[in-house]
Amino acid sequence: MNDVARLAGVSLKTVSRVVNGEAGVHPGTATRVLAAIDQLGFRRNLGARNLRRGSSTGTIGVLLEDVANPFYSIITRAVEEVARQYDRHVLTGSSDEDPERERELALEFCARRVDGLLVVPAGLRHGYLVPEIHAGLPVVFLDRPAGDIVADTVLVDNLGGTVEAVAHLARHGHRRVAFLGDAPNIFTANERLRGFREGYARAGLRFDEELVVMGPHDERTIAEALRHTMLRPDPATALVTGNNRITVLVLRALAALTDPADRPALVGFDDFELADLLNPPVTVIAHDTAALGRAAAELLFARLAGDNSPPHRVTLPVHVIARGSGEKHP
Amino acid sequence: MNDVARLAGVSLKTVSRVVNGEAGVHPGTATRVLAAIDQLGFRRNLGARNLRRGSSTGTIGVLLEDVANPFYSIITRAVEEVARQYDRHVLTGSSDEDPERERELALEFCARRVDGLLVVPAGLRHGYLVPEIHAGLPVVFLDRPAGDIVADTVLVDNLGGTVEAVAHLARHGHRRVAFLGDAPNIFTANERLRGFREGYARAGLRFDEELVVMGPHDERTIAEALRHTMLRPDPATALVTGNNRITVLVLRALAALTDPADRPALVGFDDFELADLLNPPVTVIAHDTAALGRAAAELLFARLAGDNSPPHRVTLPVHVIARGSGEKHP
């Protein structure tokens, strides 16, 4: 900026006025300054600006498990969209379900003075955020609640979803339904399992612990879980899968292992692209993923705008999309 | 930091020494300082630090079309991974194919003093980046080249891919192959079209302009394009689709419109999840998307490390994955 001032033959302050579009600069002077800026390729340093003005950095941080997972990338996009409306940019970080990594990223983002933080928690302990929150940093948790602090949270109705799934299968005559869920230390996996039991209870079915196989899952454990639940004297006739990744693993395993006619009925938690084009099309418990991201972001910006009501806890609805795989009779 | 110093009863500078782990501070003093830091929830301001040290901001910017598109989210993740190895964070921005938006985002990121920029170009004019590049900002373009400047670029072999696709279909007896591509002003769409023609030439087939329908495409235009190429006296017996989105649109349209037995052979550019589970499984021209992101990021960090050889232009290979849809005979 000094160089610009020298080249234009004005003071530093006048250049500052020009780049900020302040009134009270002679048009001729302004033109000279702009020419100098152009000639030197000057670009003002936003870091210094924010430091001096004590104003916001214009960024928010988003912490999630893995940007490459479609579930999270849809959220990221939705957040970006909202952020744009409020003139902010987005710093993303993938925690890979590692609480330590999440913590590092969060504190790093704080040191960069993000205006707010959206977190899909990986761990259960978030005490490290308490000083930040007290210092006025708005934090919204999404998809999963924070482990040990009370804060704004946006969830989907995990429990209600699997209750619905079991009810749906029971309506189609299934009495033995298996559940393949993610690692039980993950909040959503646990909630969905609770809903699964609850669904059994409401449908008046006899629950059998043997039909539940929790993760973490990969190709091998899924194949094992299928054998365990399907190849037994009293096999499951239907499956509920705990998230989109597991659903896909199951579909692939079933395609490799069994004759289409022998396949169990299937309801998957989370909708996914092409579910409607598979054979049979896959019945899912769907929720509006983009809406989840939007809701969390809107909540964050409401806080930034000064809303200091007690922490909200929003639960978004889910619904069954019947496509075929879940309507097969035993 | 002042408050910490006061609370610990030391000078500002001593606190600075402690947070930077510099030698020459009495252990007892250091402990007192750390306690004060903890008590006050102090977090050093990286913006101010970078300003003072004139050092890097530790961020790189990534500009792409849409983070929610799996193609780009895989790239984003790969870049994040590499960035992490080099201790950087990632600022992302979706341009939505809007050159003006891309420009705004790029300049905004420059003002934030990112250490480098990865760009999937939306527009054809990138002159606005020249001053930045001259000022030493490394910029790497990926998936598409910059319009009017020479710079590091990482591409996939678009032309070779569609040449292969046509050859593959010709080997299975097809003489009339249609191409449904994206908007022709998009570099990749155009290259793929060129490859398509080239493939015709190499296979010794007579090219027919009527079998090419370029986008942008949506549900409606795809249905129209299918009617146009398939319902005619000399219909196409096979299709090449220009990217993953178009492939999915076509699959959905074909599922709705036609009897499976009547469907044309199909080869899609870009692999996609579940392609192997469809009926029939979809033959694609695949490339390693994560490798694309990694290569671009590695190139960027090489520049940051001081490599100033002339601009590179890397082309990553593609290969046909035969799954069924492309091996159907006419």
Place this chain on the structure above:
DNA sequence: GTCGGCAATGACAACGTTGTCCAGCGCGGG
């Protein structure tokens, strides 16, 4: 002719941090 007022410009401090340099202090050797 003087003065008030306004428009344009500039000098200076400050944002939070770190690099440079100097001061105090205790201690051992001459």
Place this chain on the structure above:
DNA sequence: CCCGCGCTGGACAACGTTGTCATTGCCGAC
């Protein structure tokens, strides 16, 4: 007893920008 050295701590400037306030010059009004 004094000098110098090593170790610890502090004062000050600077990074690039902007807010505050002062200065300059000019015009019109009394």
